[in-house]
Amino acid sequence: MPEILINGRKVEARAGQTVLEAAREAGIFVPTFCWHPQLSTAGNCRMCLVEVEGRGLDIACNMPVSAGMHVLTDSPDVQAHRRAMLQFITLNHPVDCGICDKAGECSLQDYHYAYNGQPSLSVEPKVRSTKYYNLSSRILLDNERCILCLRCTRFTHEVSKSMALGVESRGDVSVIRPVADRPLGEDPYSDNIIDLCPVGALQSRQFLHKTRVWYLEATPSVCPGCARGCTVQLWHRKREWHVKALDPAQNASIARVTPLENPAVNGPWICNKGRDLAKIFERKRAAGPMLLGAPATLEAALERARELIGAARHPVALVSSWGSNEEFAAFQRYLGAVFTGYVKCDARPEPGERIEDDLLIRADKNPNSAGARALYGDAPDELPEGTDLVLVWGEGCDFGALPRGANVIFLNAYLAPENGHAAVFLPTTIQTERSGHYTNFCGVVSGFQRCFEPAAGAVDAEALFRALAAPARVHA
Amino acid sequence: MAGRQLLMNFPVTATSHTLAEYRARGGYAAIDRTLRTLKPQDVTQEVLAAGLQGRGGASFPTGRKWQVVVPGDGQPHYLIANADEGEPGTFKDRWILENAPHLLIEGMLLTAYALEARHCFIYIRGEFDLPYRRIAAAVEEAYAAGWLGSRIAGTDFSCDLIVYRGAGAYVAGEASGLIASLEGKKGYPRNRPPRLTVKGLYQRPTVVNNVESLANVTVVMRDGAAAFRTVGTEKSPGTRLISVSGHINRPGVYEVELGFPWRRFIDEDCGGMLGGRALKAIVPGGISSRVLTGADIGPLALSHEALWDVNSTLGSGGMIVIAEGTCMVRLLHIMMRFYHHESCGQCTPCRHGTGWMHRILERIVAGQGRPEDIERLYYIAKYNDGTTICGLGDAAGYAAAGILDKFRDEFEYCIEHKRSRYEGRIECLRS
C-alpha cells in the first residue's frame, strides 16, 4: 500500500494504481477527456497533467503511484497548463454550444468554465471539417466538434469488438471514420459511443435537436429487453418543464435512454435495444376492459372473471416473464392456491436482432424469467388435459394453441387482436407506470421506478390479482 | 580531415560495400571473437565502458538502455535498428546503409548477442531506395555466408534479421511510433511508462538503437572500449557522422572526431561558406535542435557537452549551414510547415500547436503579422514542451523558440514593415 501525498494530503494508494485512480478514489478530481475506467489508457488529451514535486509535469492517467511521491493537482503550473490545453482543444472547435445537444452535459463546456474561462487566444481561421457525417442510421458525427480523444474507436476495438471505427489521415485534419465494409450500424452496442463522447461530436439521430438536456430528468429503471436486466436511466421532461401548448404527449414520453452504471450487471454499457425502449413502451395501449370484445366497466369485467374462476375446475395461469417480483408475490398471495402457474415466454428475438453474445445480450428476451421460474415451471407445449380456464398474463401467447373450449382471462397492456377474443380482457400498466424489481439471469435483483402516470384505464396487475381473489374497490 | 575516423576509414568504391571487401577490412572478426570468447553481458559492459552515446538524437548512453532488458526472463527480446532517418538536414545513416551495411549488421549481431535477441529488424524509411537495396543485399549476403540465421559461425547463437520499410511518416522515427509502424499500424507514439525496453514490439522488451550507434558497437567490440575512449572527448567518446547541408561549398557526410573545432570543420573540411558569404546561423543537429548564430559557434568544439552548454544539441548530426542574408522568418515557416505536416495528431498540444504556429508564421510571411504573434509563438512552444506523448511537439517548440531567441528582431521587422528584411530570401545558389 504505497502512501502518496496529493496536494499535501496523505492518500493510501494501491500498488499498480495510477495517480489519477488514487486521486479519484480519494475524492480529488482531476479533469480528463480521453481517460475512461473501462477503456485502455490513451493518454492523448493531456488534460490530466499534474505536477510531481521534483519531477515536473506528466499525465496522471498513465503515472504509476510510487511511495512518497508528492502530487500537486492544482498548482499554478498545473492550472496554467490546463488553460493551455483548453486553448489547444478549442483552437479548431466550433464552440457552437448554442446548437449542440451536448450542451449542459459536456466535459469541454464544464472544463472551460472551471479551468479556463478566457476567450480564444487564436485569431487564425479554424480548420473546417465534416459537420454531419453519417456514421450509421443511428449516429451522426460532427468532426469539427471532435477532440480526437479516441474513446469511440477504443470502444469498438476493446468492448464491442466491431472494429468499426478508426482514425483517417493525421495531424489536425485527422477524422474519425467508420470502416468501409462493416458499418457501425451492425454493432448492437454502437450508441454507447454517444455517451462516451466527452463533447458533442457524436450525436444520436433519434435525440437530435429534440430537447435541451436541462429540461429532462432521469428515472432509474431496468431494461426489459433481455434477461441481462441492464440498469438504465429513462430520461423524460421534468414536471416543471411540462409543455402545455405544444404536443403534450412529450410530457409522458421517453426522450432517451442511457445506461445506469452497474458493475454487477452491465458496467457502464447497454445495447441499442435498450436505447429504443420507447419503441416497446410507446406502442398503442389497450383502451379499457372488455368482455368478448365488448367494452365493459372494470367492475363488470372483474365480476365476470371471478365467476369464471369460481366455476373452473382446472384453472391454469400463464405468468408473464415481464412481471415484477412484487407482482409475482401478489399473484402467489391472492391466486396461487387457485391456479396452476407456468412461466410464459413473453418475447422472442425479433428478426435481425442479435440473439446472444458474451458482452451483455442474452438469448432470453424477457427481463424476469428468473424471478418467475423461482415460483413456477416453464409452460409445457400443450396445457394439461381438462384445462378449462386460462389466465394469460402478458404478451407472447398463441391463443390458437390454448385448449379448445377453455375460457380465457387476458391481462395485457397493449392493443392487440387477441384482446377481443378473451372472455375477459383487463388492461394493465406498463413498467414506466409502476415500480418494482426484476431478477436477472444470474440472480441479481434490480429495481425500476415509476416515471409516468398510468395510461387511461390501465390497472396495476397487483391490484387486479387482489380484486380477482375477492371483490374490492379497484381504481383504474 | 576532422580528426580520427572510426567508421568512414576506408575508400568508398563501387564495391566497397560488399561482404567480400568488408571481410577484407577485418569485418565480422569482432562478432566471431565475441561469440567464441565473451558472454552476452561482457558486450554490454564493454559498450558501457566505452561510454558510447546514442547517435539518433537524444545521446542517451547506449549500454544503459540495454541494461533494462533482463537476460533470461523467459520472453523474447527484440532489437530494432532505427533507419527511419527523417529529421530534416540529416542523411548520415544513409551513408552507412549505402556504404557500410555490414558494419551495421555486425553491430546488430553484437547487440543481439548482448540482449539475447533472436529476431532483429532494420526499420528503414520508405522513401530510401539505394540504401534499402544495399542493406537488403547485404543481409542476403550475410545469410548466405552464415553470419545470419541459425548457429552463426558454428556457435549456438542464432539470429534473424528482417529489413522493414516504412511508408512515409516522420513520427515513425520516434522509437515507439516506429514500433507501432513495425506492428503494421499507424505510427502513433506511445506514452511511457512502460518503457520500450520493458514492453516494446508486441509487448516484449525491445531495444531501438540508431544505425550509427549500432555501427559504433562494432567499432567498440573491434577495437575495445579503451581504444574507443582514446578518440573524442572524455564526456563524448568517439566520432559523430555529421551530415552537412545548406549554404556550404561541400555538403555531404563527414566523420568528425568529437571535440574537433567547429569553425575549422566548416571552413576546411566543408570548404567554407557558399559564395564566400558570412555565416549567419547553424542548425547543429537536425531542425529540432536549437539554432546557433555564427558568433555562438566561433569558439565551440563539436561535442555533446559543448552543445549542451549553449542550450542546444548535436542531435541527429544534421547540420544546416545558413549564410548571411537568409530570411529566418521564412526558414522557421518552412520548418513549421514540416512539423504541422508530420504531427500524427494523437495528442492535443502537438495536433493543434504545430498547426497554430504554422498558420501564424504563414500570416507573418504574407505580411499580415500582428504584434502579439511573437508572444503567441512562445506561448505555443512553451505549452508543447514536456506536455506531448513524443518529442515532436517539443521539437517544434524548440525550433520556434530557438530561432525567435536569436533572431527576434527579424520577426519584429517583418511584422512591423509587413515584409521580410531579406525579401523572404532563403536560397543562396552557387555563385
Place this chain on the structure above:
Amino acid sequence: MKSLVLEFEAMRARFPAGFESSLVLPCLRRIQEERGYVADSDIEELARFLGVPAIQIEEVLSFYTQFRRRPVGRWHLQVCRNVSCSMRGAEGLIAHLQRRLGVAPGATTADGRFTLTTVECLGSCGTAPAMMVNDRYVENLSPESVDQLLKELE
C-alpha cells in the same frame, strides 16, 4: 492481390510467429507496386489474409504519405521542399516544374504522364535540391537538369 499470395506467404514465413499484423505495410507496398495504388478490394482481401481488422489497413493507408488510393501519372515526381532543399533552390524548381508541366502540386498532367507532388525531406539534404521520380532519387537538380529529365521520361 491474388497474384501476390505466394509472395506474401513467403514473407510471412520470414517473420516470427504471431507477427501477421506486421505484414500490413510490406504487403500494401507490394500491392501498390503491382497495381499502382491500393484498391478497396485489396483492403478486404488483405484483412482476411492477415487476420487483421480492415480498419487497421484503412488507417495505415491514410496515415503514411507513400500509400495511394488512386492511380498517379506514369512518372510521379515528388519534389522535396524542406529546409535544405529550399535553401538550394527547391522553391524555384517547383515553380519551374509547374510551368513546364502546366499543373499544380497534387495534380496529374492531362496526358497522364506526370504527377507533381511536393514532399517534406527525402533525406537528400546534402545533394539538394532533390526529388523522387517514381522510386528513384534524382539529386543536385537544376532547372536545366530537370528539363533534360522531362525530355527523357516518356
